[in-house]
Amino acid sequence: MFIVMVTPECAPAAKVGGLADVVHGLSKELGIRGHAVEIILPKYDCMRYDRISGLTKCYSDLWVPFYQQWVHCDVYFGWMDGLKCFFIEPHLQRNFFNRGVFYGHHDDGERFAFFCRAALEFMLKSNKHPDIIHCHDWQTGLVPVLLYEMYQQLGLRQPRVCFTLHNVGHQGISGEFLLREVGLNPASVMTHDRLLDDHRPGAINLMKGGIVYSNFVTTVSPRYGQEIRHTPLGMGLQRVLGVHHQKFGGVLNGLDYGVWNPEVDPHIAKRYTIASLGDKYANKDALRHRLWLRSGMKPLVSFVGRLDPQKGVDLILHAVPYCLDHGCQFVLLGSSLQGDINTAFWNLKARYNDHPDCHLEIGYNEELAHLIYAGSDLILVPSGYEPCGLTQIISLKYGTVPIVRNTGGLADTVFDADHAHKPYHERNGYVFNDYNWQGLESAIHRAIGLWNHYPGYFRELMANGMRCDYSWNYPGQNYLNIYNYIKAS
DSSP: OOOEEOOOOOOBBSSHHHHHHHHHHHHHHHHHHTTEEEEEEEOTTTTTTTGGEEEEEOOOOOOOOSSSEEEEEEEEEETTEEEEEEEEEEEOOOOHHHHHSSOOOTHHHHHHHHHHHHHHHHHHTTTOOOOEEEEESGTTTTTHHIIIIIHHHHOOSEEEEEEEEEEETTOOOOOOOHHHHHHOOOHHOOTTTBOOOSSSSSSSHHHHHHHHHEEEEESOOOHHHHHHHGOOOOOOOHHHHHHHHGGGGEOOOOTTTTOOOTTTTTTSSOOOSSSSSGGGGHHHHHHHHHTOOOOOOOEEEEEEEOGGGGGTTTHHHHHHHHHHHTOOOOEEEESSHHHHHHHHHHHHHHTTEEEEEEEESSSOOOOHHHHHHHSSSEEOOSSSOOOOOHOOOOOOOOOOOOEESHHHHHHHOOOBBOSSSSSSSGBBEEEESSSHHHHHHHHHHHHHHHHHOOHHHHHHHHHHHHOOOSSSHHHHHHHHHHHHHHOOO
16 A cells, blocks of 8 residues: 655654654554555754755655745655655745744744645655545645545545544634635635634634545544543534544554663663563663762652643642652653743742752753653653643653543553552553642652552552553554555445
8 A cells, every 4th residue: 555644743853742753653664564655744944854864856846836826846855764755845935844943833824735735736746646645633634625626636536535633722723815825715615514613703724624525534542532522622623523423533642662662772771671670770870860869769750741731731830849748859851832831840940950859851852751761760641631642651661650640542541550440460550530739649649659668569560561562553553444444435
């Protein structure tokens, strides 16, 4: 099968969050299974070009219709961790993808609407006829719209479209001018059953368009799929997901165990397995040494990730002093695009700057993240909502016990040590239900109590997590089943 991923991100070169890891991991799994996979991305100026090999211009005469003009583009080809990637570079005065950041500009809608048109134009002009076009999040929501409204008639008759919702908190809300810019007739697609937003009069919703026009829609965990259909976590998409429920399902993300695995990880002080779990503590020592934390018999609690309201920043701000007051050490690695949140954590860092049991690293460092996963005893994931979450899946592999809120993919992967309806050998962490300080404190209290008083049981919990298989094996097969289903329908 020939599969083209159209995506705004792909690890390791163009990564903002978990979407990049998913595209990378799924593409690798599909390739291992013998399928031809190609990835189309914008050519951002802020990519990690050191992670792309053999980058060469492969197509220099791509002209893309946009806003009553033809925009000249170059297309580059390069290998990214063994994956075939194409990068589209438009020569446009507005420098759509030379902004120093991936997202966050007022014209993001126009930037990615252009990318959708350019990706399809490139497929058409380079004579690529994939069986499946797999699109990711609102940034690519116009691809199935343009395919079925325009490019099928121009010759792209073969592809079927799978559209994955990684986070419905961002939907691509814009005005009808965007449709005219990419050559669509607003009168034909700006209707209640197509792109017209259900709650904002006169606005178009690019994610809704992707849902309506795709042949199958997935999201990144079964629990999140239920939540966005039946609760306010659908952020206004509940009705359209209900209408299209027969082509909608949740597929839990996988994790690339070639990258996140203490048995082979090059970034940690000492590699280890379940059989050599004692070697994990060499990484705790190394982490303490690197961050100038004191040694001693204390549990080390950590947080790794974006400091975004979705991730529970108010609970994290509360957890730091709570853990320190209850005999723990705390390490944080993260940053925020929101200035007020960054300021709050910089202030907390200043407060605990000389504390021998606390280190807050405001920023992101991939290599340090690996050492934190390996060196921590417990990790916090107190999300307000969580489509899938990779933090808890990574921590399980490293024998670091997760403390999570009962939502989305967290609920699909972490099962409470005390209260889960699972046999003991399948319990692997701590879960709290209520999004408040009391819920968080209760879970932390139970976790550090086990660490302090029942170390043998705590070690069993660590081993249970390491035995979990959240590789791409199962989701890879699930996606192939979906691809075959929509090819045949």
